[in-house]
Amino acid sequence: MRYEGDIYRPPGEWKSYLLQVTVGCSNNTCTFCNMYRDKKFHIRPMADILEDIRMAKAYYGDVRRVFLCDGDAIIMRTNDLITILDTLYATFPSLEKVTTYAGPRSTLTKTPEELKLLREHGLARAYLGVETGNDALLRKVKKGVGARQMLEAGTRLREAGMDLWVMILLGLGGREGSEQHILDTAAMMNEMKPRHLSALTLTLYPGTELYADYQAGKFQPITPMDSLREARLLIEKLEVDPLHFTCDHASNYVPLKGSLPEDKAQFLARLDKALESGAGMRPEWSRGF
Numbered sequence: 001m002r003y004e005g006d007i008y009r010p011p012g013e014w015k016s017y018l019l020q021v022t023v024g025c026s027n028n029t030c031t032f033c034n035m036y037r038d039k040k041f042h043i044r045p046m047a048d049i050l051e052d053i054r055m056a057k058a059y060y061g062d063v064r065r066v067f068l069c070d071g072d073a074i075i076m077r078t079n080d081l082i083t084i085l086d087t088l089y090a091t092f093p094s095l096e097k098v099t100t101y102a103g104p105r106s107t108l109t110k111t112p113e114e115l116k117l118l119r120e121h122g123l124a125r126a127y128l129g130v131e132t133g134n135d136a137l138l139r140k141v142k143k144g145v146g147a148r149q150m151l152e153a154g155t156r157l158r159e160a161g162m163d164l165w166v167m168i169l170l171g172l173g174g175r176e177g178s179e180q181h182i183l184d185t186a187a188m189m190n191e192m193k194p195r196h197l198s199a200l201t202l203t204l205y206p207g208t209e210l211y212a213d214y215q216a217g218k219f220q221p222i223t224p225m226d227s228l229r230e231a232r233l234l235i236e237k238l239e240v241d242p243l244h245f246t247c248d249h250a251s252n253y254v255p256l257k258g259s260l261p262e263d264k265a266q267f268l269a270r271l272d273k274a275l276e277s278g279a280g281m282r283p284e285w286s287r288g289f
Contacts, residue, residue, distance in 0.1 A: 001017075001018075001019075001052055001055055001056055001059065002020075002048070002052060002055075003018075003020050003069075004020065004023045004039065005023065005024070005036075005038055005039045005070075006035075006038070007020065007069055007070070008035055008069070008070070008071075009067050009069065010067075010099075010101075010127050010165070011249070012165075013065070013067040013099060015064070015065060016063075016065040016066055016067040016099070017056055017060060017063040017065065017066045017067070018066075018067050018069050019049070019052060019053065019056070019066055019067070019068055019069065019084075019088075020044060020049075020052070020068075020069040020070060021043070021044055021049050021068050021069065021073050021076060021084060022041070022042070022043050022044065022069070022070050022071070022072060022073055022075065022076065023039050023040075023041065023042050023043075023044060023070055024036040024039030024040060024041040024042070024070050024071060025039075025041060025070065025071030025072055025103070026041050026071065026072040026075045026103050026105070026106055027071075027072070027103055027105065027142075027143070027144040028041060028071075029142040029144065030131075030141055030142055030143055031140075031141045031142050031208060031209035031210040031213070032131075032141055032169070032172065032202060032204075032205075032208055032209075032210045033208065034205040034207055034208050035071070036070065036071055037207065039070070043075070043076055046080055046083070046084075049084060050083075050084075050087060053084075053087055053088060053091055054091070056091075057091050057092070062092050062093060062094045062095075063092050063094065063095060064092075064094050064095060064096045064097075065095070065096060065097055065098075065099070066088055066092075066095065066097075066098045066099070067098075067099050067100065068084070068098065068099070068100035068101075069101075070101075071101050071103065072101055072102065072103035072106050073100040073101065073102075074100065074101075074102040074103060074106045074107050074110065074126070075103060075106035075109070078110065078114045078117065078118065081118055081121075081123070082117065082118065082121045085098055085118070085121040085122045085123060086121060086122075088122070089121075089122050095122075096124075097122070097124035097125060098122050098123055098124060099123075099124060099125035099126070099127065099163075100123065100125075100126060100127070101126075101127045101128075101129070102126040102127065102128050102153070102157060103144070104128065104129075104130075104143070104144065104145045104149060104150050104153035104154075105144045105145050105149070105153075107126075107128075107153040107156060107157060108145075108149060108152060108153050108156070110156070112156055112159065112160060115156055115157060115160035115162070116160045116161060118160070118162075119160050119161040119162050123162065124162065124163055125162060125163040125164075125165060126157045126162045126163075126164055126165070127165045127166075127167065128153065128154050128157065128164065128165070128166050128167070128194075129143075129166075129167050130150055130154065130166050130167065130168050130185070130188065130189075130192075131143060131167070131168055131169045131172055132168060132169065132172050132173065132181050132184065132185050133147055133150070133151075133168075133181075133184035133185035133186070133187055133188030133189070134147065134173065134177070134180055134181050134184040134185065135147035135148070135184075137172060137173055137177060137181055137184075138150060141172065141210070142209075147184070147188065150188070151188055151191060151192055154166060154192040154194060155191075155192055155193075158192065158193060158194065158195075163195050163196070164192075164194040164195055164196070165194065165195070165196040165197075165198070166189065166192070166194040166196065166197050166198070167197075167198045167199075167200060168185050168189075168197070168198070168199050168200070168234075169199075169200055169201070169202045170182075170199055170200065170201045170202060170222075170227050170230045170231060170234075170252075171201055171202035171221060171222045171226070171227055171230065172202050174219050174220050174221060174222065175220040175221070175222055175226065176220065178222055178226060178229075178230060179233070181230075182230050182233045182234050182237070183233070183237065185234065186233070186234050186237035186238055187237070189238060189240055189243075190237075190238065190239045190240055193240050194240070194243070195242075195243070195244060196243070196244040196245075196246070197238075197240070197243055197244070197245050197246070198245075198246045198247070198249065199231060199234060199245075199246070199247040199252070200247075200249045200251050200252065201227050201249070201251040201252050201253065201287075202221070202222075202251075203251050203287075204221065224253050224281065224284075225275060227252075227253050228253060228254060228271050228274055228275050228281075229275070231247055231252075231254070231256070231271060232268060232271045232272070232275070235256075235260070235264060235267050235268060235271075236264075236268065238260055238261075238264075239261075240260065241260070241261055242259060242260070243259065243260040243261075244258075244259055245257070245258060245259065245260050245263070245267075250286075250287055251287055252282070252287075253274070253281050253282055253287070254270060254271060254274045254280050254281055254282070255282070256270065256271075
């Protein structure tokens, strides 16, 4: 297995064999993200990808899950992705699922029929970084699409039969845009209807455009208590049923994980308790991204 640069994967893919099919992120302009700044985006040669699969077979013998790295495997030509998927399932007899990050703009270059074909060939789950449902904010943070396009991308993935996992960022709107960010995000989720939703909390990284805005006084981050209020408002407004909801990432102040709507009352009670007394909150030193 050969990798270029640092490799990232969703927390839930910690048991997966990581197969790098693209390098970096096809957008790589998001003002808050520093994940792929050291990479120039490109698609790896098919011969190298297929050779890596053979190397993984010799090393692992068999695997149950594969995650396609880096930030956007969906951008690849559909026929090439099908070749990769078919090769993986033929190589690993115990393979249960193949998953990937999906760029919203790249997803929209695929027809619904192409996405369904990828699902039929075993692309089981797509992770979509929505970040916010607010159109102006999506454009401000240079996500590459607006709210209508983001909604369409997520809906296409779900309707293709993929297990859609969405990530959003608490605090992305700053203090000024906090409430509208969450209201628009909840509204988009209610329409998109993902099966999974993870709410992370914004972390400002030196070297990013958003960090520079913060230093210049152009961006005011929310407080830890504001973050809890955003999480509470989000959960209160979510109507997706069923929804696997996680807010237990290391960046979050109060870890929550469960199912909505079943656990809604419990989640709200825990957040209310933390807002009243700070009970159950992670100390700042223990948080990370």
